[in-house]
Amino acid sequence: MEPVPMLLAMTYRAMGDQFHDRLRQIGLEPLRPAHGYVFRFLKAKRATTVDIGQHLGVTKQAAAKIVNELDEWGYVLREPHPTDKRAQYVTLTTKGRDYLKFADNLWSDLEAEMAEAIGQDTLDTIRTGLAAYLQHVHGEDQPGLRPVW
Amino acid sequence: MEPVPMLLAMTYRAMGDQFHDRLRQIGLEPLRPAHGYVFRFLKAKRATTVDIGQHLGVTKQAAAKIVNELDEWGYVLREPHPTDKRAQYVTLTTKGRDYLKFADNLWSDLEAEMAEAIGQDTLDTIRTGLAAYLQHVHGEDQPGLRPVW
DNA sequence: AGAATAAGGTCAACCTGGTTGTCTAGTAGG
DNA sequence: CCTACTAGACAACCAGGTTGACCTTATTCT
Numbered sequence: 001m002e003p004v005p006m007l008l009a010m011t012y013r014a015m016g017d018q019f020h021d022r023l024r025q026i027g028l029e030p031l032r033p034a035h036g037y038v039f040r041f042l043k044a045k046r047a048t049t050v051d052i053g054q055h056l057g058v059t060k061q062a063a064a065k066i067v068n069e070l071d072e073w074g075y076v077l078r079e080p081h082p083t084d085k086r087a088q089y090v091t092l093t094t095k096g097r098d099y100l101k102f103a104d105n106l107w108s109d110l111e112a113e114m115a116e117a118i119g120q121d122t123l124d125t126i127r128t129g130l131a132a133y134l135q136h137v138h139g140e141d142q143p144g145l146r147p148v149w
Numbered sequence: 150m151e152p153v154p155m156l157l158a159m160t161y162r163a164m165g166d167q168f169h170d171r172l173r174q175i176g177l178e179p180l181r182p183a184h185g186y187v188f189r190f191l192k193a194k195r196a197t198t199v200d201i202g203q204h205l206g207v208t209k210q211a212a213a214k215i216v217n218e219l220d221e222w223g224y225v226l227r228e229p230h231p232t233d234k235r236a237q238y239v240t241l242t243t244k245g246r247d248y249l250k251f252a253d254n255l256w257s258d259l260e261a262e263m264a265e266a267i268g269q270d271t272l273d274t275i276r277t278g279l280a281a282y283l284q285h286v287h288g289e290d291q292p293g294l295r296p297v298w
Numbered sequence: 299a300g301a302a303t304a305a306g307g308t309c310a311a312c313c314t315g316g317t318t319g320t321c322t323a324g325t326a327g328g
Numbered sequence: 329c330c331t332a333c334t335a336g337a338c339a340a341c342c343a344g345g346t347t348g349a350c351c352t353t354a355t356t357c358t
Contacts, residue, residue: 003256004263004272005168007279008161009182014286015154032315033158050335062316064336086324086335107152114153117285122278123153129271130156136266137163181344199306211345213307235306235353 015110022106028099029073034066039092039100042076048087075099164259171255177248178222183215188241188249191225197236224248 016033023031034056041047041055053063067090070076075096081087092100115123165182172180183205190196190204202212216239219225224245230236241249264272 002276002280003253004260004276005161005164005256006186007276007283008157008164010283011279012154012157012161014283015157018286019154034315037155048335058315059317060336061318061338065315081335084325084335086322088336104152107154111153114282118278118281122274122281125271125274126278127151127153127156129267129275130160131151132267132271133263134156134159134163137167183344197306207344208346209307210309210347214344230306233306233354237307 015114018110019103019106023103026102031099035070035075036100036103038066038070039075039096039103042090042092043097043100046089046091048081049090050087052090070096164263167259168252168255172252175251180248184219184224185249185252187215187219188224188245188252191239191241192246192249195238195240197230197238199236201239219245 037056038052041052045051047055049063049067050060052067053060056063056066067076067078071078074093076090076092078088078090081089111123186205187201190201194200196204198212198216199209201216202209205212205215216225216227220227223242225239226242227237227239230238260272
């Protein structure tokens with residue numbers, strides 16, 4: 001019997017691969033999961049590079065690299081912090097928001113296909129079950145989304 | 150609402166971190182998930198480095214590195230292939246088998262705690278649901294367990 | 299049998315996505 | 329104002345992979 005974590009990893013891979021494949025057909029930059037998490041985070045709140053690193057669970061230097069890429073590709077831009085002259089807010093451009101919208105639709109599609117394959121109720125149970133487990137382990141303050149492997 | 154893959158990744162991390170923590174308390178070498186997968190694979194069948202690479206979904210060179218480590222640490226040893234003078238079988242030592250046993254117990258403990266937290270039936274549904282999805286996506290020939298992130 | 303091709307294993311160079319460590323400029327609290 | 333801290337940039341490094349070349353042994357095809 002496969003250990004549960006193995007199933008989690010394999011399923012994650014399977015969904016991620018499909019996501020990536022379909023994305024590539026559109027011909028967008030080779031965005032990695034971390035980029036997506038940044039978009040989602042930036043949509044929710046204004047944030048600096050340090051904030052992003054914290055959220056991702058990586059060092060600020062690693063976060064800075066990611067932000068640089070996103071900047072070069074036009075998904076985000078930096079604007080001066082109103083009160084702190086050291087800091088810069090990282091904000092989504094229109095391209096960034098469009099990407100996020102597109103990605104969200106794609107995820108919805110993939111989840112819908114999953115629901116079709118294993119049943120909506122089963123999928124719901126998976127979702128709530130995993131969420132409950134995370135709640136149980138981490139309590140309120142969920143940790144970053146650091147690299148998985 | 151969190152996308153499902155995010156939940157998968159976070160849960161995988163959470164379980165993996167706990168596994169790693171408890172393992173470290175025992176003071177064993179810093180084995181990574183890939184090493185564990187190798188053990189599991191070697192227990193099931195005799196295999197060469199190339200086979201291992203295939204199973205892991207990495208190049209034979211990457212597999213060779215892993216096997217080298219495991220060899221140095223005494224978890225596996227190489228023995229000549231009976232009919233093919235090029236090839237070597239990689240086999241588990243007693244230390245390797247002991248580790249695997251220990252790890253399996255640890256995983257069981259973690260799953261038991263998970264079951265306690267979210268309910269045995271929920272956990273069962275998660276397990277069968279994910280397995281069914283993988284079956285649906287990949288059919289019979291499951292792919293390797295390549296790095297997840 | 300002999301030649302061409304494929305496969306196991308090793309070596310070496312390189313790439314990527316992270317790390318630590320150091321520095322400057324700006325902030326905040328006593 | 330002085331001290332301690334923080335945002336961000338720069339550089340060196342590391343781990344875990346990759347690609348490519350190679351040698352040796354196997355296999356296949358004529």
